[in-house]
Amino acid sequence: MTIELTNITKNFGAFAALDGVDLKIADGELLALLGPSGSGKTTLLRIIAGLDWPDGGDVSFDGENALKRGAGERQVGFVFQHYALFRHMTVFENVAFGLRVKPRAIRKDEASIRARVKELLDLVQLDWLADRYPGQLSGGQRQRIALARALATEPRILLLDEPFGALDAKVRKELRRWLRSLHEEINVTSVFVTHDQEEALEVANRVVVMDKGKIEQVGTPGEVYDYPATAFVHGFIGESVVLPVNVAEGRVWIGDQPLNITAPNVGGPSKLYVRRHDMQVGSESIGLRGAVRHVRSFGAIQRADIAVCAGGNETLIEIDTPRDHALRTGETVELHPRRFRIFAD
Amino acid sequence: MSESAIALYSERGGARGEPWLARVVVIGLTMLFLTVFVVLPLVIVFAQALTHGVGAYLAALAEPEALAAIKLTLAVAAISVGLNLVFGLIAAWAVAKFEFPGKTLLITLIDLPFSVSPVISGLVFVLLFGAQGYFGAWLQSHNIQILFAVPGIALATTFVTFPFVSRALIPLMQEQGTLEEEAALSLGASGLQTFFRVTLPNIKWGVLYGVLLCNARAMGEFGAVSVVSGHIRGETNTMPLLVEILYNEYQFVPAFAVASLLALLALITLIAKTILERHLDEGRQVRDN
Ligand SMILES: Nc1ncnc2c1ncn2[C@@H]1O[C@H](COP(=O)(O)OP(=O)(O)OP(=O)(O)O)[C@@H](O)[C@H]1O
Ligand SMILES: [Mg+2]
Numbered sequence: 001m002t003i004e005l006t007n008i009t010k011n012f013g014a015f016a017a018l019d020g021v022d023l024k025i026a027d028g029e030l031l032a033l034l035g036p037s038g039s040g041k042t043t044l045l046r047i048i049a050g051l052d053w054p055d056g057g058d059v060s061f062d063g064e065n066a067l068k069r070g071a072g073e074r075q076v077g078f079v080f081q082h083y084a085l086f087r088h089m090t091v092f093e094n095v096a097f098g099l100r101v102k103p104r105a106i107r108k109d110e111a112s113i114r115a116r117v118k119e120l121l122d123l124v125q126l127d128w129l130a131d132r133y134p135g136q137l138s139g140g141q142r143q144r145i146a147l148a149r150a151l152a153t154e155p156r157i158l159l160l161d162e163p164f165g166a167l168d169a170k171v172r173k174e175l176r177r178w179l180r181s182l183h184e185e186i187n188v189t190s191v192f193v194t195h196d197q198e199e200a201l202e203v204a205n206r207v208v209v210m211d212k213g214k215i216e217q218v219g220t221p222g223e224v225y226d227y228p229a230t231a232f233v234h235g236f237i238g239e240s241v242v243l244p245v246n247v248a249e250g251r252v253w254i255g256d257q258p259l260n261i262t263a264p265n266v267g268g269p270s271k272l273y274v275r276r277h278d279m280q281v282g283s284e285s286i287g288l289r290g291a292v293r294h295v296r297s298f299g300a301i302q303r304a305d306i307a308v309c310a311g312g313n314e315t316l317i318e319i320d321t322p323r324d325h326a327l328r329t330g331e332t333v334e335l336h337p338r339r340f341r342i343f344a345d
Numbered sequence: 346m347s348e349s350a351i352a353l354y355s356e357r358g359g360a361r362g363e364p365w366l367a368r369v370v371v372i373g374l375t376m377l378f379l380t381v382f383v384v385l386p387l388v389i390v391f392a393q394a395l396t397h398g399v400g401a402y403l404a405a406l407a408e409p410e411a412l413a414a415i416k417l418t419l420a421v422a423a424i425s426v427g428l429n430l431v432f433g434l435i436a437a438w439a440v441a442k443f444e445f446p447g448k449t450l451l452i453t454l455i456d457l458p459f460s461v462s463p464v465i466s467g468l469v470f471v472l473l474f475g476a477q478g479y480f481g482a483w484l485q486s487h488n489i490q491i492l493f494a495v496p497g498i499a500l501a502t503t504f505v506t507f508p509f510v511s512r513a514l515i516p517l518m519q520e521q522g523t524l525e526e527e528a529a530l531s532l533g534a535s536g537l538q539t540f541f542r543v544t545l546p547n548i549k550w551g552v553l554y555g556v557l558l559c560n561a562r563a564m565g566e567f568g569a570v571s572v573v574s575g576h577i578r579g580e581t582n583t584m585p586l587l588v589e590i591l592y593n594e595y596q597f598v599p600a601f602a603v604a605s606l607l608a609l610l611a612l613i614t615l616i617a618k619t620i621l622e623r624h625l626d627e628g629r630q631v632r633d634n
Binding site for chain 1 (some may be wrong): 453524525530531532546547
């Protein structure tokens with residue numbers, strides 16, 4: 001099932017939670033919605049699910065207007081940020097719920113319902129918990145039950161709101177891999193929300209980066225990481241070093257010091273963005289230098305705080321260099337960005 | 346008190362830095378107060394009712410007037426609890442699950458019956474339905490009797506006991522939020538299925554709690570009922586009204602016999618309330634972890 005969102009807006013009072021969102025999701029895709037807290041990820045998901053209505057714009061599934069259908073008729077499986085399991089029902093009944101509330105005419109008989117629930121519990125590897133109540137499960141178990149419940153009715157779209165948000169790092173990693181293989185198995189169009197970039201980059205086919213109710217960039221994990229479209233994306237994804245610069249006629253200045261790099265398409269006050277591991281020390285000079293303030297090493301790398309003079313102000317940046325090139329606190333070093341991006345302010 | 350018990354007391358007191366004497370005095374005073382103002386009256390009610398033995402007690406309750414009062418009280422309680430159960434559920438649902446303008450006003454209005462003297466509540470109904478009231482003429486021309494009859498008593502009681510169910514449910518439902526309902530909806534459940542399969546089971550102990558308190562108050566209500574009842578013997582006297590009438594006529598055994606039933610109701614309510622509160626607490630703990 002394809003999903004198409006056109007110019008979606010949603011306001012809460014005077015606050016625009018979504019501001020002209022356009023997005024096409026292909027059939028069978030596993031898409032990650034990535035963005036900082038409050039960027040509108042949950043709101044967007046709820047609108048797709050029919051739990052909220054946009055103030056403007058269109059939602060269509062397979063080219064058909066979805067807005068005229070209620071949440072129950074959209075065949076969307078929703079896994080909530082905080083599970084939302086039915087606390088007074090056993091795990092079994094939770095998973096069976098969607099099957100039991102179907103209209104009598106299309107409801108399966110009890111034996112088929114039991115078989116289907118059993119199958120789903122096997123799928124999430126928790127069949128031994130069937131008689132427990134949600135309150136007696138761990139967070140990761142609840143999460144998987146919530147997923148099984150959403151899958152029970154064979155939804156055509158699966159929406160997951162921070163499915164691993166409340167779990168510890170190890171369980172997250174496990175479930176992440178598991179979600180990926182599950183998606184390969186059942187191949188239902190899926191959107192999952194996260195504010196963990198590693199999670200998004202690792203699990204999804206495509207990543208949508210959101211900020212302040214707008215989509216900043218859509219692309220494969222590689223594209224978003226290597227070719228960030230905006231300053232926000234560069235800063236939000238991956239570790240970045242940011243320096244204030246000024247661009248005049250293609251020439252880049254830091255303070256009153258010209259740099260030996262060019263920025264053809266920008267002008268005026270701008271920011272120089274460099275991945276932390278792309279900032280090299282000492283090799284060649286482009287006119288960028290700074291004073292080493294603090295050095296600490298772990299494993300194969302050393303991390304240094306370096307104060308760069310930009311105009312009258314000092315900007316403290318943090319870079320990673322190989323350990324064989326020892327840095328001493330107090331020395332002045334040449335900095336050379338292997339790759340960089342410049343975005344106008 | 347045995348020596349070891351005294352030792353234990355002073356030890357604990359010492360650990361908390363309070364002299365054991367202060368503890369004993371404070372606890373003793375509380376006990377004394379409770380005994381004088383709560384336990385003693387209860388005991389006296391039963392003692393008075395039984396002064397002439399069990400036979401006289403049962404005979405007093407078997408009097409037609411007493412039986413009529415008991416029946417009326419049960420009927421009125423059933424009606425007002427029924428109505429308030431429905432109203433209370435709807436009001437709590439509206440307040441807890443939806444955002445709308447005027448919500449604060451609604452919550453305040455729900456509490457109104459608690460802050461108005463019951464006598465005033467009764468008078469309002471007299472003003473509305475009495476012969477000189479707003480609807481008086483219309484009611485008379487259609488031959489509908491509200492005041493000095495069962496409908497008036499039921500209405501007044503319903504009004505006075507309105508807040509119990511909704512009060513018990515609003516905080517519970519607010520705390521539970523709407524997530525489970527949304528999950529049910531997106532799984533394809535209809536509104537009614539969502540209510541009966543998800544919402545109601547989650548609040549059932551709260552509903553019972555509200556109904557219990559509502560019922561206790563409905564059966565015991567005096568002020569509002571007294572104004573609208575008209576005190577027609579054997580017809581519009583509820584148990585509390587009958588107790589007063591009998592007492593004023595110096596019929597102490599019958600008065601206390603009927604009163605003892607109300608006292609019994611209070612005791613049962615208290616026990617049931619304790620049990621329900623335990624269930625409510627358990628529910629909360631399950632939710633918290
Ligand atoms: N019901 C509501 N009433 C008012 N404001 C709301 C409501 N729901 C969301 N908002 C606001 O809309 C914005 C987007 O919220 P949303 O829940 O979509 O963020 P999010 O990206 O999911 O954040 P998080 O990562 O913290 O879950 C937030 O600023 C939030 O305060
Ligand atoms: Mg969210």
